[in-house]
Amino acid sequence: MSSDHNPRFDLHLFYGDAQTAAMKDSHASRLDDDRLMLLSWSAPVLAQFVMLIIMCTQRHWMYVLMLAPGLLGGALSLAVMAMRSKRARRKALREDSDTSGGQLASSVTGPPNRTSSELPRIPCIDFERLHRLDDDPLTWRGIVRRWLESSPSDCDIGMTSHAPFAVDLVHAGPHAMVAGTTGSGKSVLLISWCMALAIRYSPEALHFVFLDFKGGSTFNALEHLPHTVGNVCDLDLSHAIRALNAIEQELIRRESLVSAERVSQLSQLRHPPARLVVVIDEFHALRDRLPDYMQRLNRLASLGRSLGMHLIVCTQNPMGQVHSDMKANISLNICLRVTDQMQSHELIGTDSAADISPSMPGGAYCHDGQRVIGFRCSAVRHVEALVDAVGTAARFHGCTPQRPLFSAPLAKRVALPDLRMPVDGSRHDIPFALADNGVIVEPIALDIDHGNIAVIGAYGRGKTNLLLHCASQSYLNGVGTVRFTHKMRNVYHTSEESHNARHRRDTFAPDGRRRLVWFVDDADDLLDPFRIDNAANDLRGALANPDVTVICAVEKANPLLADRCPTRIVFPTGDRANDLMAGIPGPMLDGFKPDDYTLAGRAVFIRQASACLIQCVELGDYAGPNVSF
Numbered sequence: 035m036s037s038d039h040n041p042r043f044d045l046h047l048f049y050g051d052a053q054t055a056a057m058k059d060s061h062a063s064r065l066d067d068d069r070l071m072l073l074s075w076s077a078p079v080l081a082q083f084v085m086l087i088i089m090c091t092q093r094h095w096m097y098v099l100m101l102a103p104g105l106l107g108g109a110l111s112l113a114v115m116a117m118r119s120k121r122a123r124r125k126a127l128r129e130d131s132d133t134s135g136g137q138l139a140s141s142v143t144g145p146p147n148r149t150s151s152e153l154p155r156i157p158c159i160d161f162e163r164l165h166r167l168d169d170d171p172l173t174w175r176g177i178v179r180r181w182l183e184s185s186p187s188d189c190d191i192g193m194t195s196h197a198p199f200a201v202d203l204v205h206a207g208p209h210a211m212v213a214g215t216t217g218s219g220k221s222v223l224l225i226s227w228c229m230a231l232a233i234r235y236s237p238e239a240l241h242f243v244f245l246d247f248k249g250g251s252t253f254n255a256l257e258h259l260p261h262t263v264g265n266v267c268d269l270d271l272s273h274a275i276r277a278l279n280a281i282e283q284e285l286i287r288r289e290s291l292v293s294a295e296r297v298s299q300l301s302q303l304r305h306p307p308a309r310l311v312v313v314i315d316e317f318h319a320l321r322d323r324l325p326d327y328m329q330r331l332n333r334l335a336s337l338g339r340s341l342g343m344h345l346i347v348c349t350q351n352p353m354g355q356v357h358s359d360m361k362a363n364i365s366l367n368i369c370l371r372v373t374d375q376m377q378s379h380e381l382i383g384t385d386s387a388a389d390i391s392p393s394m395p396g397g398a399y400c401h402d403g404q405r406v407i408g409f410r411c412s413a414v415r416h417v418e419a420l421v422d423a424v425g426t427a428a429r430f431h432g433c434t435p436q437r438p439l440f441s442a443p444l445a446k447r448v449a450l451p452d453l454r455m456p457v458d459g460s461r462h463d464i465p466f467a468l469a470d471n472g473v474i475v476e477p478i479a480l481d482i483d484h485g486n487i488a489v490i491g492a493y494g495r496g497k498t499n500l501l502l503h504c505a506s507q508s509y510l511n512g513v514g515t516v517r518f519t520h521k522m523r524n525v526y527h528t529s530e531e532s533h534n535a536r537h538r539r540d541t542f543a544p545d546g547r548r549r550l551v552w553f554v555d556d557a558d559d560l561l562d563p564f565r566i567d568n569a570a571n572d573l574r575g576a577l578a579n580p581d582v583t584v585i586c587a588v589e590k591a592n593p594l595l596a597d598r599c600p601t602r603i604v605f606p607t608g609d610r611a612n613d614l615m616a617g618i619p620g621p622m623l624d625g626f627k628p629d630d631y632t633l634a635g636r637a638v639f640i641r642q643a644s645a646c647l648i649q650c651v652e653l654g655d656y657a658g659p660n661v662s663f
Contacts, residue, residue: 199409214370247319280440491605
């Protein structure tokens, strides 16, 4: 009998007896807690019952009516609590039984295997093979075929131990978080995910905005996708701010569309816009460098589901990097290799991601709110070639180029070819600058058929250059008689010439006379209220004549111009009082940089109640009235 005796088995029995005793103590403590809780709830009910009996014996029926509902509610609450306590005790007994059985089995057979041991057995398949893109020598044909199919919203980005791994950002999201230490494969995962979306949805159904705060290396290739409407990196924070402003404006625009058609979500619109996926790499760097703009992303996370806007944030450390409001709306979590078990547990609820080997980049775990699945990401073999194939598919599919959601800030120099206006624009419009509204930079034009125009700024800022450009374009467009007056050696010289336009392209005033467009440079002396010579009187009369458009340049704001010129171009001086007097809004001055005060051609375009920053065009070949300086 001694030969059959196993000390290890006795140890297991000892641990089993100890665990059984511990469970009994736990059950007893739970029972005592439940009894004390029921007793504390029954005391008020008992007191109300005694008071009710006293009121009945004294025939105070009004008080009886007042006490009866409270007593009934308390009795029902006590009964519900007793039932819940009973169910909880039964559940605890079952869980403890299962746990004790599992622990005993574990003590006999040894510790359980880590789930991360499954990852090395997962086959490593590249992206092209996973999606069978190599089956057709013309890859773009397979992409077009996918766009035409009514496929589900999930897309394959890797492999599990038995099948492709698919992510459904629409239903499992609508937002996702990707975490992993340096070298774990975050960039590869983001590229594969975005390419999977690009070959599943056409550019008319899906748009991308990329914010890379790792130097701009992650999304360089994806920038050329026809789906991309914006790409920015942390090397230019002003560009990143424009991107966040654009996302906020797009959110407001989609809210207006949903409200206008009185529907609850974007997919119910008659003509819904494309879904927008905002991908942010190194989210913690964005939060650290632009903390004042995080509320806009929180708003996107809370409203994105119904507005067709999705957010994918990528960070190295998921702990404490994401605001609680945003985290509450992120239900899809992917964790690659991390160095701390707490980081893994924070994201996927287990410490499995901390056990991923450093020699296996792309290995990850996904928690979709219901289960945790291990997979290996499928890397794109040739990113540039696949991006070119998607572009070819877009051209064959007839997709129109997507309008950028935002643009780079104003350039320091603008040439005439940069001022490409719509072909259906009025011939009275003279393109003269690029305008920046804080999100988009686009050409802007002067309408010489709607009132006088004042150009205000110090010497050397580009007033004469602007007048010569507008005079040349007015002459070439055949808007009528072009007159140019300039000052030389304290004497004003005037040149006038009417363009001999064919096919009667000249512009005429309502009374049948040819419209006069009068450019006056250095007009400060002519606008002096004490000057009464013919030149000054002619200018005052022209300013009051609706058949004449006067475009005059002055160094300082003039009351007469303020009354007669609804449109102004103001070159800021740096003197806040003078700039405010000239019409530049205070909030715009608060955001000015040093270059905005010194750069030639940098001005503010003011028309009625709107104002925007502009960069005036540099003068090319002058073609207009003969002007000799």
